[in-house]
Amino acid sequence: MRTRPALTLADVKTILAAAEAEAVKNKWNVAIAILDDGGHLLGFHRMDGATPANAEIAMQKGRSAAVSRRSTRNWEERIAGGRMAVLKMPVLPITGGLPIVAGSECVGGIGVSGVQSHEDEQIAQAGIAALGAA
Amino acid sequence: MKKILLSVVVGAAAYALATVAYAQAPGYGPDINLDGAKKVAAGAAAEARNNKWTVVIAVVDTHGELVYLERLDDTQVASVNIALGKARTAARFKRPSKALQDALAGGGAGLRVLQLEGAVAVEGGQPIMMDGKIVGAIGVSGVTAEQDGQTARAGAAVVK
Numbered sequence: 001m002r003t004r005p006a007l008t009l010a011d012v013k014t015i016l017a018a019a020e021a022e023a024v025k026n027k028w029n030v031a032i033a034i035l036d037d038g039g040h041l042l043g044f045h046r047m048d049g050a051t052p053a054n055a056e057i058a059m060q061k062g063r064s065a066a067v068s069r070r071s072t073r074n075w076e077e078r079i080a081g082g083r084m085a086v087l088k089m090p091v092l093p094i095t096g097g098l099p100i101v102a103g104s105e106c107v108g109g110i111g112v113s114g115v116q117s118h119e120d121e122q123i124a125q126a127g128i129a130a131l132g133a134a
Numbered sequence: 135m136k137k138i139l140l141s142v143v144v145g146a147a148a149y150a151l152a153t154v155a156y157a158q159a160p161g162y163g164p165d166i167n168l169d170g171a172k173k174v175a176a177g178a179a180a181e182a183r184n185n186k187w188t189v190v191i192a193v194v195d196t197h198g199e200l201v202y203l204e205r206l207d208d209t210q211v212a213s214v215n216i217a218l219g220k221a222r223t224a225a226r227f228k229r230p231s232k233a234l235q236d237a238l239a240g241g242g243a244g245l246r247v248l249q250l251e252g253a254v255a256v257e258g259g260q261p262i263m264m265d266g267k268i269v270g271a272i273g274v275s276g277v278t279a280e281q282d283g284q285t286a287r288a289g290a291a292v293v294k
Contacts, residue, residue: 009205009207012204012205013204038211040205040211040214041190041203041205043203043204043205044200044202044203045168045201046168046199046200046201046202047168048167052195052197055199055200055201
């Protein structure tokens with residue numbers, strides 16, 4: 001047997017608040033989803049002006065990163081490099097989803113959607129950074 | 135003849151009632167924003183914590199699309215989708231999900247509820263009203279249906 005870390009709701013709220021602050025700072029309206037390591041929602045915010053489509057995409061990016069233990073940027077780049085088979089994988093290969101890692105363990109994922117995908121990723125990164133600082 | 139007349143009268147009365155009830159059904163207002171959703175969820179979370187209940191709280195807009203969600207620590211995983219489903223039911227059917235639960239429990243024609251697309255006929259989904267209009271809905275799952283409903287109503291009551 002072994003023990004493993006897990007995100008608490010307090011952690012989730014820390015990440016969400018920091019990600020939302022990064023978005024507000026840049027006047028971006030986005031949806032932010034945080035999921036556990038099985039890809040199930042722990043917390044979700046859709047800021048005013050973000051669309052229902054953003055809500056769905058944020059969840060899919062976050063789920064992809066959580067269950068594959070890799071950023072969605074990684075999957076997007078694999079396709080850009082010609083590895084079309086990735087399109088058949090159960091991941092959304094669009095930048096803006098990051099795994100959340102504690103030590104050497106993936107404890108979940110965060111997905112952001114609403115602005116350009118590299119900006120979505122910047123927001124996700126800001127959220128995760130707050131967890132390390134907390 | 136008398137019988138026919140009576141049934142016509144009764145029928146007309148029932149029709150009038152139905153018409154009145156329909157006219158009084160609240161309409162949809164503007165979609166709840168993230169600020170409002172956070173307030174509603176905080177009210178529900180406080181109710182859950184006071185009772186030491188572990189739940190998922192979902193808040194959706196008038197279309198049933200997700201605006202806010204939080205999962206209290208150690209809540210059963212299945213409740214994520216159940217809470218969302220209850221909230222969607224309340225928003226899209228313009229009524230508490232308990233209304234569908236009651237219709238189903240009544241049996242007979244009420245069993246049709248099982249065939250309604252997207253209907254979660256379990257208590258715990260509640261429309262959120264502001265200025266007499268539906269602006270979204272809250273769905274709660276994690277404990278018993280009655281307790282989920284109590285939590286959802288506590289949240290919905292935060293805004294007016």
